[in-house]
Amino acid sequence: MASVADTKGIAVWRDSRAIALLMAATLTVMANAAISPALPGLQRLFAGDPNAAMLTRLLVPAPSLSIALLAPLAGLAADRFGRRRLLLAGIMLFVVAGSAGLFLPDLPTIFMSRIVLGVAVALIMTAQTALIGDYFAGEARSALTGLQISARNFGGLLFILLAGWVAAMSPRFPFAVYGLALLVLPLMWKVIVEPNRVLPNREAGAAAVGGKLPTWRLLFVGVVFLQALTNMFFFIMPTQLPFYFDAQGYDSAIMTGATLSVLMLTGGCVALLYSRIQRAIGYTGVFALGYAAMASGFLLLTLPQASLLSFAGAALIGAGYAAVSPSFVAITLKLAPPQRRGLAGGVLTASVFIGQFCSPLLSTPMIMGFGYVGLFLAATAVLAAMAAAALVGRVMRWHQASHHSHRVKRLN
Numbered sequence: 001m002a003s004v005a006d007t008k009g010i011a012v013w014r015d016s017r018a019i020a021l022l023m024a025a026t027l028t029v030m031a032n033a034a035i036s037p038a039l040p041g042l043q044r045l046f047a048g049d050p051n052a053a054m055l056t057r058l059l060v061p062a063p064s065l066s067i068a069l070l071a072p073l074a075g076l077a078a079d080r081f082g083r084r085r086l087l088l089a090g091i092m093l094f095v096v097a098g099s100a101g102l103f104l105p106d107l108p109t110i111f112m113s114r115i116v117l118g119v120a121v122a123l124i125m126t127a128q129t130a131l132i133g134d135y136f137a138g139e140a141r142s143a144l145t146g147l148q149i150s151a152r153n154f155g156g157l158l159f160i161l162l163a164g165w166v167a168a169m170s171p172r173f174p175f176a177v178y179g180l181a182l183l184v185l186p187l188m189w190k191v192i193v194e195p196n197r198v199l200p201n202r203e204a205g206a207a208a209v210g211g212k213l214p215t216w217r218l219l220f221v222g223v224v225f226l227q228a229l230t231n232m233f234f235f236i237m238p239t240q241l242p243f244y245f246d247a248q249g250y251d252s253a254i255m256t257g258a259t260l261s262v263l264m265l266t267g268g269c270v271a272l273l274y275s276r277i278q279r280a281i282g283y284t285g286v287f288a289l290g291y292a293a294m295a296s297g298f299l300l301l302t303l304p305q306a307s308l309l310s311f312a313g314a315a316l317i318g319a320g321y322a323a324v325s326p327s328f329v330a331i332t333l334k335l336a337p338p339q340r341r342g343l344a345g346g347v348l349t350a351s352v353f354i355g356q357f358c359s360p361l362l363s364t365p366m367i368m369g370f371g372y373v374g375l376f377l378a379a380t381a382v383l384a385a386m387a388a389a390a391l392v393g394r395v396m397r398w399h400q401a402s403h404h405s406h407r408v409k410r411l412n
Contacts, residue, residue, distance in 0.1 A: 016191040017191050017192065018135075018136070019187070020184070020187050020188050020192055021131055021148070022147055022151040023187065025128065025148045026154070026158075026159075026184075027091070027121070027124060027155070028121055028124065028125055029264070030098075030155065030156070030159045030178065030180075030181070032061060032238065034174055034177050035060065035101070035163060036160065036163070036256060037160065038172075038173075039060070039242045040056075040242055040243065041171030042059065042171045042172075049106065054364070055108070057239055057243075057360045058360060059111060060235075060238055060239050061235060061239060061356045061357045061359060062114035063114050063353070064118060064352075064356040065115060066119050067119075067121050067125070068353045069350075070119055071122040071125065071126050071349040071353070072343065072350055074123050074127075074346050075126045075130070075342040075343040075346020075349075078126055078342030078346070079340065079341070079342035080342075083127040083130050083131050083134070083192075083342070086124075086127040087124060087127040087188060087192060088185070088192070089123055090119075090120045090123030090124035090127065091124060091185050091188060093116070093117075094120035094181050095178060095179055095181045097113050097117040098113075098117050098178025098181070099175050099176060099178045100116075102173075102175045102176055118353070121353075122349065122350075125345070125352075126342065127345075129329060129344075129348065129349065130345045131192070131195065132148070132329070132333065133333040133336075134341065135195060139275070141333060145274070145326040146271050146273070146326045147272070148271075149274065149322050149325045150269075150272045150322070153263075153265070153266075153268030153318065153322060156264040157261050157265050159177055160257055160261055163177050163257065165257070167257070216336065219331075219335055220332065220335050220336065220344065223328055223335070224347055224350075224351040225351070227325075227352060228354045229355060229386075230291075230355065231351075231352050231353075232355035232358050233298075234317065234321045234355075235355065236359055236376075237259075237317060238256075238260060239359055240375070241259060244372050245310075247372070259310050259311060260314065262318070263314040263317060265318070266319045267319060268322065269319075270322040274286075274326045277289075277323065283327050284390050284391075286323055286324060286327055287324055287386070288387050288388075288391040288393075290319075290322075290324035290387075291387035292320070292383075293316045293319050293323065294320035295380045295381075295384040296380075297312075297315070297319075297320065298376045298379040298380040298383065299313075300312050300316065301376045302373045302376045302380070320383075328348060332345070332348050366378065
């Protein structure tokens, strides 16, 4: 049985368990976005299907539906039966369901394979989040939450570049990218062992929020809602950007692959610095900075179209998303009691994909009514308001801390 570790003075990435969990993290980006460059080609390939326009757009977030429904159940299973089995089963199912689009005959069956792929991702992400909380504590855990987002982005960069390249040959070829998940299975099998989840009282989420169990649940609900909303805006990029570029007259497969690669690269670099940024400005400061960057990125996409502006906008959106995303995991692992980490991780995972699945369902009608510029302006306005709210929270916390410090000085 493995025990929790706070590897002070030791780089967390030197732990083989951390490496294995980071490799698993790369799969979650591949699950949805890897086929994004192929969407226009798939729409043309299945042009005879009267629902081709909507179905092709739903192929990217389709796994989100089953993840949203099953991740909490996977969390309960992880708490009851253990994390290792779920992680290994999820990876094997990921390979089978992900690559099925290579040979399935039509869009409805490909869509169903994407639903099954979501089951695999639910198992992987839920087990992975719980294992981070079980294996690591303190600064090591905080660093790993940032590295997890970085791994997703750098993995996404590699997979989307590869998918963009092979999509130019055939819109079916990006499905073969999912077979790469087989490469991580041997390491997982070797180093991931079932952890001892009886942790010290100081790690208990109830203690972290004042010892009242209902309190952590209320705060957790807020974290879940905010993460769903954040992902709804972020997922405009892989679901609508290919069609935006197509409407602008660009080679959508190549342009989408390049733009999303910039997004992933920038996000990966920012996530590497997450623990330092969070220590310097706190969670509210991270949210203010991240949402301001995302709002600025969508604003750039509304300007008269030039490829450099698209790249700059994607870079800002990727940086902002990578800044805020680790905070959701870090806050959840602090809030949730050890015996509820699986369930909390499952609900948190579900919130990511609820936001992703809702994204095209809400953004596509908005595009039809107001155009792409209208969609990007609406995203800019809401994200700017979220940044402003977080900034107000940060100023209020600073003012309270300053006031408390002055009172202490007067008393002394």
